Amino acid sequence: MNDNATHPLKLFNSLTRELEIFTPVHPGEARVYTCGPTVYNYQHIGNMRAYIFADLLGRTLSWKGYQLTHIINITDVGHLTSDADAGDDKMEKAAAKAGKSAWDIAKYYTDAYWLDIDRLNIRQPAKWSIATDHVEEMIEFAKKIADKHCYECETGLYFDTTTVPDYGALARANTDEGEGRIETVEGKRNQNDFAIWRKTPPGETRQMEWDSPWGKGAPGWHLECSQMSMKYLGETFDIHTGGIDHREIHHPNEIAQNQAHNCSAHSGANIWMHNNFLIDRAGKMSKSSGDFLRLQVLIDKGIHPLAYRLMCLQAHYRSELEFTWENLVAALTRLKRIVMGVGKQRAKAAGNQAVIEHPRLVQIRQQLNEAISDDLNSSKCLPLLEDLLAQKKLPADQCLSLIAEFDHILGLDLLALKRSDLRVRSKDATIDETDIEQKIDQRQQAKSDKDFALADAIRNELTAQGVDLMDGDPLRWEWRIEI
Ligand code: AMP
Numbered sequence: 378m379n380d381n382a383t384h385p386l387k388l389f390n391s392l393t394r395e396l397e398i399f400t401p402v403h404p405g406e407a408r409v410y411t412c413g414p415t416v417y418n419y420q421h422i423g424n425m426r427a428y429i430f431a432d433l434l435g436r437t438l439s440w441k442g443y444q445l446t447h448i449i450n451i452t453d454v455g456h457l458t459s460d461a462d463a464g465d466d467k468m469e470k471a472a473a474k475a476g477k478s479a480w481d482i483a484k485y486y487t488d489a490y491w492l493d494i495d496r497l498n499i500r501q502p503a504k505w506s507i508a509t510d511h512v513e514e515m516i517e518f519a520k521k522i523a524d525k526h527c528y529e530c531e532t533g534l535y536f537d538t539t540t541v542p543d544y545g546a547l548a549r550a551n552t553d554e555g556e557g558r559i560e561t562v563e564g565k566r567n568q569n570d571f572a573i574w575r576k577t578p579p580g581e582t583r584q585m586e587w588d589s590p591w592g593k594g595a596p597g598w599h600l601e602c603s604q605m606s607m608k609y610l611g612e613t614f615d616i617h618t619g620g621i622d623h624r625e626i627h628h629p630n631e632i633a634q635n636q637a638h639n640c641s642a643h644s645g646a647n648i649w650m651h652n653n654f655l656i657d658r659a660g661k662m663s664k665s666s667g668d669f670l671r672l673q674v675l676i677d678k679g680i681h682p683l684a685y686r687l688m689c690l691q692a693h694y695r696s697e698l699e700f701t702w703e704n705l706v707a708a709l710t711r712l713k714r715i716v717m718g719v720g721k722q723r724a725k726a727a728g729n730q731a732v733i734e735h736p737r738l739v740q741i742r743q744q745l746n747e748a749i750s751d752d753l754n755s756s757k758c759l760p761l762l763e764d765l766l767a768q769k770k771l772p773a774d775q776c777l778s779l780i781a782e783f784d785h786i787l788g789l790d791l792l793a794l795k796r797s798d799l800r801v802r803s804k805d806a807t808i809d810e811t812d813i814e815q816k817i818d819q820r821q822q823a824k825s826d827k828d829f830a831l832a833d834a835i836r837n838e839l840t841a842q843g844v845d846l847m848d849g850d851p852l853r854w855e856w857r858i859e860i
């Protein structure tokens with residue numbers, strides 16, 4: 378822990394629907410589990426919002442000096458097409474459709490996901506915990522709770538949700554606020570009961586199946602997260618995160634299993650945190666809607682992926698965020714200005730690691746601490762950063778130290794990113810970059826010769842080729858983004 382921890386960190390706990398002061402289970406440590414992707418397809422940019430949020434949380438905890446252990450899982454088996462145990466396994470279905478093995482599909486989409494994690498400057502967790510590496514331990518977990526809490530029926534081993542106290546408290550399933558809707562599966566005793574082990578149907582062979590006391594089959598998706606979170610973080614750990622859809626079914630089911638496993642009414646994690654959705658004009662962005670935006674589509678338009686990260690940070694994680702290309706381009710422009718501001722400070726600084734002592738900088742740092750401690754209010758941190766960059770007369774080395782602290786939390790790669798890295802990349806340019814530079818030199822010459830007709834003609838020619846001139850920007854020109 379360090380000085381930054383003196384300001385209490387308040388986080389919104391979905392379990393109590395209240396802001397709570399973070400108090401670690403193990404003093405000086407922070408143990409966080411994040412529900413990761415189901416790797417049957419690419420992650421869309423909405424999914425990536427969930428990991429940007431988890432990364433912001435992890436960065437904040439480590440900035441405050443807690444020793445962070447962050448686990449993110451990879452669901453490569455067990456997630457059905459409905460969150461509530463109906464339908465097919467997403468992996469097997471995708472494999473059949475692509476004519477590939479489920480293992481190949483998992484590998485391909487896990488790699489694609491990791492690439493996007495990297496592009497968004499999301500820090501590596503302590504461990505990527507892969508579900509299929511833990512199946513034996515999941516069976517042990519299920520064996521432990523089977524007698525008291527489960528029953529077997531034709532399709533699998535089911536968890537009886539009436540055997541634990543207050544099932545569904547997280548979802549508020551019994552109040553108007555709850556949105557959980559469970560589909561009926563034959564043989565279930567109670568509507569909310571869920572499979573912890575799914576048997577392979579008689580006469581069928583699945584690509585991913587294991588022997589178990591309940592026959593050949595695969596673990597349920599909820600069992601995976603209960604087992605892996607507690608294996609790596611302990612039976613009581615600090616924070617569990619996921620998208621807000623997980624508040625309704627997946628996390629209530631994890632909690633029920635944790636309670637059964639630990640013979641306790643405690644949910645397993647002290648704080649359950651959920652990011653809200655990225656939406657577009659048609660509603661929530663989802664993979665089942667067919668057409669969805671992935672980070673690669675943004676990059677193909679020429680937009681740097683960190684502009685998307687900034688776009689997410691501009692909103693509070695608990696607010697819905699609407700994706701529009703206009704919002705994204707505005708975030709790119711904001712990022713350019715920030716990066717140019719940092720560049721100016723870098724040019725002035727001598728490069729020494731400076732202690733922040735100047736009263737104005739101490740004050741900004743305090744404001745940063747207050748903003749981020751207020752349930753990770755990243756949108757409030759950004760104007761503080763811009764305020765810092767606008768300071769002209771402060772010691773540059775100290776300014777840079779403070780910028781590094783902002784970046785520790787925000788993860789915009791501010792100390793490495795250059796204005797030129799943010800240059801839009803045009804895929805179908807009809808003119809090359811050296812020609813553009815030459816034309817701009819000619820235009821400047823024409824302007825100093827007071828030949829304004831020629832200067833305008835050159836500008837118009839470049840505009841027609843998709844090039845915008847920017848007097849006053851060190852890059853001088855930029856490809857226009859077609860949105
Ligand atoms: P999945 O790969 O479907 O298991 O989802 C990965 C993560 O993305 C989960 O934490 C989901 O709750 C989250 N998620 C799904 N859709 C969205 C969305 N439109 N906006 C933000 N998060 C989402």
Ligand code: ZN
Nearest residue numbers: 412413602627
């Ligand atoms: Zn999970």
